[in-house]
Amino acid sequence: xxxxxxxxxxxxxxxxxxxxxxxxxxxxxxxxxxxxxxxxxxxxxxxxxxxxxxxxxxxxxxxxxxxxxxxxxxxxxxxxxxxxxxxxxxxxxxxxxxxxxxxxxxxxxxxxxxxxxxxxxxxxxxxxxxxxxxxxxxxxxxxxxxxxxxxxxxxxxxxxxxxxxxxxxxxxxxxxxxxxxxxxxxxxxxxxxxxxxxxxxxxxxxxxxxxxxxxxxxxxxxxxxxxxxxxxxxxxxxxxxxxxxxxxxxxxxxxxxxxxxxxxxxxxxxxxxxxxxxxxxxxxxxxxxxxxxxxxxxxxxx
Numbered sequence: 165x166x167x168x169x170x171x172x173x174x175x176x177x178x179x180x181x182x183x184x185x186x187x188x189x190x191x192x193x194x195x196x197x198x199x200x201x202x203x204x205x206x207x208x209x210x211x212x213x214x215x216x217x218x219x220x221x222x223x224x225x226x227x228x229x230x231x232x233x234x235x236x237x238x239x240x241x242x243x244x245x246x247x248x249x250x251x252x253x254x255x256x257x258x259x260x261x262x263x264x265x266x267x268x269x270x271x272x273x274x275x276x277x278x279x280x281x282x283x284x285x286x287x288x289x290x291x292x293x294x295x296x297x298x299x300x301x302x303x304x305x306x307x308x309x310x311x312x313x314x315x316x317x318x319x320x321x322x323x324x325x326x327x328x329x330x331x332x333x334x335x336x337x338x339x340x341x342x343x344x345x346x347x348x349x350x351x352x353x354x355x356x357x358x359x360x361x362x363x364x365x366x367x368x369x370x371x372x373x374x375x376x377x378x379x380x381x382x383x384x385x386x387x388x389x390x391x392x393x394x395x396x397x398x399x400x401x402x403x404x405x406x407x408x409x410x411x412x413x414x415x416x417x418x419x420x421x422x423x424x425x426x427x428x429x430x431x432x433x434x435x436x437x438x439x440x441x442x443x444x445x446x447x448x449x450x451x452x453x454x455x456x457x458x459x460x461x462x463x464x465x466x
Contacts, residue, residue, distance in 0.1 A: 168274055168320040168346055169378055171224075172401055172439050177274070178456045179225045179405050179442025180218035186448055187214060197287040198241070201233035204251045205243070208258055215262035221449035222456030223442065224273050226263060227323050230255040231280035232287070234310055249313045256317035276348075277319035279336065281327050282306055291384075292352050294329030294360030303335030311336075315343045322347035322376075326384045329360030333370055340376045348379040348403045348440060353393050368397040379403040384444045391432035401439035408446030427454040434462060 171177060184200045190210055194200055203211055215226045230252055238248040259275040266273050282303060283290030290296065296303075311322070322340065324347050327333050333349060340347055349371050352359040358367050364382075371377040381403035382393045394402045406426055426443055433441050441459065443451055 166272060171272065171274065172378055175401070175439035176434065176459055177224045177440050178222055178452065178459060179276075179403075179440055180215070180223040180227055181405075181443040181447035181449065181452045182408070182445045183211070183214055183227070183229050183231075185408075185446055186217065187211070189448070190214075197232075198237055199232045199284075199287070200229050201231065201237070201251075201255075204229055204233060204254055204258075205247075208254060211255075212258045212262050215259050216266065217449045218452055219262060219266035219273055221453040223452050225276050225321075225440065225442070226259040226273065227276045227325075228255040228259045228278045228314075228319070230310070230314060231278040231325065232284045234285045234306075236306075237285045237287075252310055252313040253317040256314060256319050259319075260317075274320040276321045276323040277314040277317070277345075278323045278325060279307065279311060279314070280325060281332055281352075283328060284326065291326045291328055292359045294332065294358065296332075298331075300331055300335045300338070303332050304338045307336050307339040311339050311343060315345050319345060321345065321378070324349045326350070326352045327358075328352050329358050330362050330367055330370060331360075333367060337370070337374045337377070340374065343376070345376070346378045347374075347376045348381070349374075349377050350381045350383040350403050350405070353382050353385050353389060355389055356393055356396060364393055364396045368399060372399045379440055381438070381440070382406070387426050387429055391429060391436050394433060394436040394438060397437060402433070402437040403440040404433050404436075404438050405440075405442035405444050405447075407444050408448075408451060425454075426451060427458045430455060430458045431462065434459075 263273045281291045379401040383405045387406040
């Protein structure tokens, strides 16, 4: 049976785009602290529809709607640990069912269980700053329970994403130990440093000590910054899925500015060693279709 590691080595694989922008396009209000994770309880069919739309556009990997799903975040709404565990598992199941019923999918498709940073639970934009004032041990205790819950639903890979600093990266790598599921690790960045200001060379090197990590890179970043950042990753296959342009305003929880044509960057990503490519916020099915077409054309020219 082909594993995700096998597929990665034969890549590049096309990731999906932003979950939130497509849910908002359906008319869902994501202004609360739980963001798209709220719909795991309130509108799971809407999440499944987004997964199907991305598969139909050519995505080969669906990233689950669990980025902001945490025990602490759900508890603030009175949701029990038992129900939270069920919702975390549901996020994987929704993506898996969409994969099994995907139409026009580009061959085998995969499910990546999203694990966002501690700052995503705070819902204050701190996933783009880091420096929460917590120790590695405290951050490990935060991440481990939901990793365990997601692992029980058997995703193909973990998407450890938008990590702002080395301390949290170390904590998540500790929390992955023994779960038996591969992971990619991607950082939020400022140019060629993490969001917390550490050199990306150090951030990427950290992943080399983990048997679980199969790719490292950047996401939720300005598109223009991604190729230079990815070029610093010399040890593992690269993962890159930038935002679609503009600047996020955490105060108004909205984007300002024009969108980018991220597909134009696909050749530079491939030259920098990318094996997983897609989009994050403000990137929808139309952009993923164009990206998939560009990658298919590049493969045909080889």
